[in-house]
Every structure is written in C-alpha cells, then in structure tokens.
Amino acid sequence: DMCGSHGKFHDKDSFMYEELYHIPLLIRGPGVIEPGTVRDEFVYNMDLATTALDAAGARIPEANQGRSLMPLLQSDADWPDDIYAEYFGHRFLSSNRMVRWADYKYVFNPISFDELYDLGADPSEMTNLIDDPAYAEIAAEGRRRILRWVNETGDDIRHAAQQMLS
Numbered sequence: 001d002m003c004g005s006h007g008k009f010h011d012k013d014s015f016m017y018e019e020l021y022h023i024p025l026l027i028r029g030p031g032v033i034e035p036g037t038v039r040d041e042f043v044y045n046m047d048l049a050t051t052a053l054d055a056a057g058a059r060i061p062e063a064n065q066g067r068s069l070m071p072l073l074q075s076d077a078d079w080p081d082d083i084y085a086e087y088f089g090h091r092f093l094s095s096n097r098m099v100r101w102a103d104y105k106y107v108f109n110p111i112s113f114d115e116l117y118d119l120g121a122d123p124s125e126m127t128n129l130i131d132d133p134a135y136a137e138i139a140a141e142g143r144r145r146i147l148r149w150v151n152e153t154g155d156d157i158r159h160a161a162q163q164m165l166s
Contacts, residue, residue: 016098016107016115017125021085029055033073041072042083042100084149095157099145106142110160116142 025043027033032055050066053059060068071077082101097108103120116130116139129135143165150158 016085016087016096016105018105018119018123021098021100027069027073029073032070037073039072041079042081043067043069043072044083082145084146086155097146097150097155097157097161099142099149101141101145104138104142106139106146108143108146108161108165110157110164114139 023045044066046064046066047069048066050060050064051069053064054068054070072079082099085098085100087096087098095110099106100119103118105115105117105119105125107115109115113128114130115128116132116135117125117127118129118135118138119125130139147158147161147165149155150161155161
C-alpha cells in the first residue's frame with residue numbers, strides 16, 4: 001500500500017516507486033555476520049531461499065535463479081551494482097521494467113513515458129528527470145542497462161525495448 005504517497009496513490013498497481021520495491025532486509029546470523037553490520041548492495045527476494053539452502057549446507061537446485069547472500073554476509077564479495085524489477089499488468093495494460101543503480105532509477109514504460117529519478121537529490125521521486133538535459137547521460141545509461149537486461153533474460157518485451165530505447 002502506498003498510503004497516499006506521491007500525493008494520490010493508495011494501491012500498488014504499475015508504479016515502480018521505492019515504497020514498493022526497496023524493501024529493507026534484516027539478517028541475524030550468529031557466527032555468519034557481525035552484529036550491527038550494514039550493507040548497501042541490492043538483493044532480490046529470490047536470493048533468500050538460496051541463502052537459506054547455502055547456510056544449511058543443502059544442495060541448491062540448478063534451476064534456482066537466486067544468488068546466495070553468504071559471500072556478501074561474510075566479506076566484501078564481488079556483487080552487482082544494480083538491480084532490476086518488472087511489472088506485468090494485472091489491472092492496467094502496462095508492462096514496465098526498472099533498473100536501480102547508485103542513486104538513480106530508470107523506468108521503461110512501453111505504452112507511456114519513461115521515468116528517471118535521482119534518488120540522492122530526490123528520495124521521494126517527485127521529479128521525473130527523463131527530459132532534463134543535465135541528466136541525458138544518466139538516462140542513456142539507464143536505457144543501456146535495461147536493454148542489456150531484457151536481452152540477457154530473453155524478456156518478452158525485448159523487441160519493443162530495442163526499438164524504443166536504441
């Protein structure tokens with residue numbers, strides 16, 4: 001629930017705001033991670049099952065798409081600097097994709113306008129910077145990241161993305 005965020009929204013729907021996608025994660029692991037440790041890396045919900053299997057010493061199925069967080073919990077692991085999300089319209093006929101990296105978020109919306117936010121300067125995502133010339137290179141980086149991801153994953157919207165974002 002967005003609880004009236006952004007001045008009007010009360011439901012999740014197709015919005016890709018931080019209130020819906022940036023979910024804090026707390027892990028307690030005696031002997032695994034030092035109490036009070038804070039990490040800023042992005043992780044997926046599907047990483048949690050993989051982490052539980054890894055921590056238990058269980059076999060991780062080959063088809064599993066999650067990544068164990070154990071290396072991240074135990075040291076400075078080599079970790080991706082971005083995270084992706086997708087929304088397949090269940091109420092609206094929209095199919096959005098989002099990439100988040102550093103302080104930036106780019107949202108690709110094939111049937112409407114794209115969005116770009118500088119979360120360092122605007123953590124509430126109130127100003128869409130997609131057409132701001134000062135952010136043109138950041139927008140181009142967001143488009144490159146989305147295109148790479150939809151192509152790597154075989155996403156159903158990759159053909160539309162290639163036409164619209166290239």
